Amino acid sequence: MAAKQRSISVSEFFAKNRHLLGFDNPRKALLTTVKEAVDNSLDACEEAGIGPEIWVTITQTEPDRYKVSIQDNGPGILKRQIPLIFGKLLYGSKFHRLRMSRGQQGIGISAAGMYGMLTTGKPVKIVSKLSIRKPAHYYELQIDTKTNNPQILNNRGDGLDIPAGEKGRKIMEKKNIEWEAFYPIPEVGEDETPPEPVEVRSGTRVTLEIEAKYQRGRGSVDEYLEMTAIANPHVTLHYLDPEGTLHTYARSTDQLPPEAKEIKPHPYGVELGRLVTMLKEMKEGTITQFLTSSFSRVSPAVARRICEGADVSTRSSVKKISRDEADKIYKSIQQTKIKAPSTDCIAPIGEELLLKGLHQVVPGEFYVAATRPPSVYRGNPFQIECALAYGGHNAAQKVSRELLERLIDETDARTLRQFLMNTFDGLGADSADKIMKAGEFGSRQSPSKLKQDQIERLHDCMKNVNVSDGQAMQVLRYANRVPLQFKMRDCAITQTVMKMNWRSYGLSQSRSNLPSGPVRVMVHVASVWVPFTSESKEAIAHYDEIQKEIRLGLQTVGRKLGMFLRRRQQVKKEGERRNVFVRYLGEVAQAVSDLNGSDRDEIYNHLTRVAKRVTKEADTKLDDRGNKVTEENYGDNVLIIKDDPEEGLTEQLDKTTPQKKLF
Amino acid sequence: MAKKKAKKPTPAQQARKAKLTAKDKKTLNSLVGMADGVVRQASRGRAPYFEVPSRSLSxxxxxxxxxxxxxxxxxxxxxxxxxxxxRTYMQTLLVGRGCKELIEQGKTTSIRGLYYLLKHTIDGTREETFNDQGDCDPVIEDVEVTLNALREELHVYASNRGAMVGNIQLIDSGDEIDCSRMGSGGYAIPSIVEEEVMQFVKCDADFILHVEKDTVWRRFNEDKFWKQHNCILTHGNGQPPRGVRRLLSRMHNELGLPIYCLLDNDPWGYYIYSVIKQGSINLAYESRRMAIPGAKFIGLRSRDYELCELNPSVTIKLSDNDIKRANQIAKYPWFEKKKRWQKEIKKMLSNGFKLEVEALISKDISYVTQEYVPERLAEANFLD
Known part of the structure; x- marks a missing residue:
């Protein structure tokens, strides 16, 4: 027995427990791979101050195998670092610092490489270019799971250097190395000459071949990229999906998010074990020096108070601090009053950009965003942002008869149900079924074979069937601008949304459930250290401080939604009032004329005149809270799209990119 | 709508117009007046309204x-x-128009008939003028009070409810009726029993016994109680309709017959008695014609449970609603000052149960007709 015991390498452990890293099934493996690579690319670009431009290409090589390539225009990676970054687990720049970034541990991309190697046996291919003049490096890498070390496969373990310029491009073509050498040419009018293509100056491209499954819908790559576009309005994404369709999400701002500052840990956030390690790492100096230099917000005065509380001399050497004393210091830290950490190390998206991003991707009538002031949990600063989009689900209801015919003409969907779901935003399977049922269409009805009267019927049904009924609120969760797509129920964000009382904001909600209605809520948790429930970074842990901030943020956007809905209700009521009177006037006039023989039309005209005057007076009355209804009440950061029946859909059709469909 | 109007002045209808009685003319005038008011208000640019006397307890x-x-x-x-x-405003005018049509044609109809006469879809909508009869009935009552016209003056009647048997002969719409020869079913009391429709010919009865419902009434009729005690036997099928109340009131006033009521010992029974005696809250404007202040309450009394040694299993537990209602009734001004009634209600509440007249059947099938009522009549011990 004793002879069989030996140490386990990190790589071996994760190779066996790949679900911990998000490679549970082929479908999720594809997403995780794309996600890790894109997150790394974005971090790299932002740190280098480059406006990120990212190419994602997924192609199917075998029935259950896909080749995934992700390229960025970032700063590139130094030649000697490449093997370590992509071929060694737990190697990275982000773990040991406290700074807001997407990646944290340095596991992700190398784990994806390992997964590819385990499932397909193919190496990870990396191209990295540091500048426009210098040669690019090309590596084919494998990870040695026993030792957790990289192995370079190509060119006898040396990698390949590709010269810059036209010569290099020829070599790449010959060797079948993929590289996007130029930015896509923006489209111009017919009479204009297209601009010269711009060469990509630097960047990294990683190509992996993995066992995977491509599927649209919830938890898909498409969803991830779309959500990323919402929270990162400064990013341009080119996504070529396995079916050969190119999706482009153009940036809506050129302004990069402000650079996040790195901070030292705050004493409150440090556990005993970590404190002991830090003490060991400190080679010399006094305890006071240790405390003031390793932590933020610890001045010599504070350090003195900590030492006094722990009954340790302020001048004792760190080397002589015993385990026992360390424990006392730890306890004393908790009791000493220390200023909260500075919060300028967090870069929120900002309300304006949130609105822009949300509006660009999500259809709606009403948008609102709120950024909370920063706060602290366990010594880690964090900040919450909330945004909400309401409505916009009635593209199907607003479509005109002519446009519908055109759409039916153009579609390649095989069944009518598919046509409805693919063409109209926010029209799910349930709603499509409802429309089909109301119109009494057969389940396999082909859209191209519809007759005129059937189109008429379809149009009627689309107008009248209530598609937003019973639809639950969609919660878009983000941590440091990265979308969270799984473990919705376990996440502190979802839990907080469900615990709130949305009924007071005009939505219907059954007890501790998501409210229903055409609503999308987006919650962004930004922090130097986001507390995830697991390594696969899918759900945020339940810290009271975080939940409280989320609640406050949601209340801010909720209040404004409530105002919007109430106001809409008010307008509707006024319309109804006028209607009610007009409806009865004819009857009243007729009855009066029957009774006393006076002229019906004359009475009717008299009554209509009075009705107009009376309802006009009622319209200017105060709202139900006694305030005069004015537009200013909403405050900042609210976007209201006026109802324009045709525009929304035609605009969508004219886009060169395929129609956007969110979930 | 418009077509309907065009059809209206047919020769037959024109001819009927001549037969209007003085009463009809008065009603027609007030109906036209109602419409004139609307025209006057509308032509001056004012929002038209009616003043409807309030029909509530207050x-x-x-x-x-x-x-x-x-x-x-x-x-x-x-x-x-x-x-x-x-909506009710429009309905009020529609009812007015319907009544005018009825009067001009010299016809009468039930309230249900009027409901159907007026029910149609409003032009250009999917809304009905009246959704159901419950929508229409209160509007008819509103028109009655607004115009200060009785229902029969509007040529509308309620469905027949209640029966009568006994030593009385009368003429109903020209037919002579002998109420002592009505078999087991009795004479169905019509909704309109005014002088013009019904005249009394001969009456030998000494008093009227009014019972609450059909089952008890049949017991009395089968046992020929009215023959033995020489009385008139009526029932109103629960809360007596206007026809029954008006007939009782006429017989009491014109023929000088005392009225005794045999009702259940529960808040509902108390209220039926109260309606017969003082009139109802809803139809307070008709009290003058219908209320019988001289009516007397025979039973059932709360003390009868002990007096008649009834079996506990015939009692019915008072519900929360019953208790609430009993307290309400006890506070009505016309009960408030009657100590015996207060005692009666208090006794029922302390019993905690109510008794139906049928409970007496548990003693013997004919106990109520052969012992209970005769004894009470002999004692002349009534609640007033």
């Missing part, structure tokens, strides 16, 4: 001298340009 007064419930003077505005009243 607007009825108990007159201790006349011993009946009378309607007060408070009125509710019914406006056309008020969201919650617009």
């Amino acid at each position: 607007n009825v007064k108990y007159s201790p001298t006349k011993k009946i419930i009378e309607m007060g003077s408070s009125k509710n505005k019914r406006e056309l340009f008020n969201l919650s009243q617009a």
Whole structure:
């Protein structure tokens, strides 16, 4: 027995427990791979101050195998670092610092490489270019799971250097190395000459071949990229999906998010074990020096108070601090009053950009965003942002008869149900079924074979069937601008949304459930250290401080939604009032004329005149809270799209990119 | 709508117009007046409204001298340009028009008939003028009070409910009826029993016994109680309709017959007695014609449970609603000052149960006709 015991390498452990890293099934493996690579690319670009431009290409090589390539225009990676970054687990720049970034541990991309190697046996291919003049490096890498070390496969373990310029491009073509050498040419009018293509100056491209499954819908790559576009309005994404369709999400701002500052840990956030390690790492100096230099917000005065509380001399050497004393210091830290950490190390998206991003991707009538002031949990600063989009689900209801015919003409969907779901935003399977049922269409009805009267019927049904009924609120969760797509129920964000009382904001909600209605809520948790429930970074842990901030943020956007809905209700009521009177006037006039023989039309005209005057007076009355209804009440950061029946859909059709469909 | 109107003045209908009685003319005048008011208000650019006397407890007064419930003077505005009243406003005018049609044609119809006469879809909408009869009935009552016209003056009647048997002969719409020869079913009391329709020919009875419902009435009829005690036997099928109340009132006043009521020992029974005696809150404007201040209450009394040694299993537990209602009734001004009634209600509440007249059957099938009522009559111990 004793002879069989030996140490386990990190790589071996994760190779066996790949679900911990998000490679549970082929479908999720594809997403995780794309996600890790894109997150790394974005971090790299932002740190280098480059406006990120990212190419994602997924192609199917075998029935259950896909080749995934992700390229960025970032700063590139130094030649000697490449093997370590992509071929060694737990190697990275982000773990040991406290700074807001997407990646944290340095596991992700190398784990994806390992997964590819385990499932397909193919190496990870990396191209990295540091500048426009210098040669690019090309590596084919494998990870040695026993030792957790990289192995370079190509060119006898040396990698390949590709010269810059036209010569290099020829070599790449010959060797079948993929590289996007130029930015896509923006489209111009017919009479204009297209601009010269711009060469990509630097960047990294990683190509992996993995066992995977491509599927649209919830938890898909498409969803991830779309959500990323919402929270990162400064990013341009080119996504070529396995079916050969190119999706482009153009940036809506050129302004990069402000650079996040790195901070030292705050004493409150440090556990005993970590404190002991830090003490060991400190080679010399006094305890006071240790405390003031390793932590933020610890001045010599504070350090003195900590030492006094722990009954340790302020001048004792760190080397002589015993385990026992360390424990006392730890306890004393908790009791000493220390200023909260500075919060300028967090870069929120900002309300304006949130609105822009949300509006660009999500259809709606009403948008609102709120950024909370920063706060602290366990010594880690964090900040919450909330945004909400309401409505916009009635593209199907607003479509005109002519446009519908055109759409039916153009579609390649095989069944009518598919046509409805693919063409109209926010029209799910349930709603499509409802429309089909109301119109009494057969389940396999082909859209191209519809007759005129059937189109008429379809149009009627689309107008009248209530598609937003019973639809639950969609919660878009983000941590440091990265979308969270799984473990919705376990996440502190979802839990907080469900615990709130949305009924007071005009939505219907059954007890501790998501409210229903055409609503999308987006919650962004930004922090130097986001507390995830697991390594696969899918759900945020339940810290009271975080939940409280989320609640406050949601209340801010909720209040404004409530105002919007109430106001809409008010307008509707006024319309109804006028209607009610007009409806009865004819009857009243007729009855009066029957009774006393006076002229019906004359009475009717008299009554209509009075009705107009009376309802006009009622319209200017105060709202139900006694305030005069004015537009200013909403405050900042609210976007209201006026109802324009045709525009929304035609605009969508004219886009060169395929129609956007969110979930 | 418009077509209907065009059809109306057919020769047959024109001819009928001549047969209007003085009463009809008066009603027609007030109906036309209602419409004139609308024209006047509308042509001056004012929002038209009616004033409908309020028919609630707050607007009825108990007159201790006349011993009946009378309607007060408070009125509710019914406006056309008020969201919650617009529909009823329109319905009020429709009922007015329907009544005018009936009067001009010299016909009468049931309230259900009037409902069907007026029910149609409003032009250009999917809305019906009246959704169901419950929508229509209160509007008819509103028109009655607004115009101060009785239902029969509007040529509308309620469905027949209640029966009569006994030593009385009368003429109903020209037919002579002998109420002592009505078999087991009795004479169905019509809704309109006014002088013009019904005349009394001969009456040998000494008093009237009014029972609450059909089952008890049949017991009395089968046992020929009215023959033995020489009385008239009526029932009103629960809360007596106007026809029954008006007939009782006429027989009491014109023939000088005392009236005794045999009702259940529960809040519902108390209230039936109260309606017969003082008039109802809802129809307070009719109390003058219908209330019988001289009516007496025979039973069932709360003390009868012990007096008649009834079996505990025939009692029915008072519900929360019953208790609430009993307390309400005890506070009505016309019960408030009657100590015996207060004691009676208190006794029922302390019993905690109610008794139906049928409970007496548990003693013997004919106990109620052969012992209970004769004994009470002999004692002359009534609640007033």
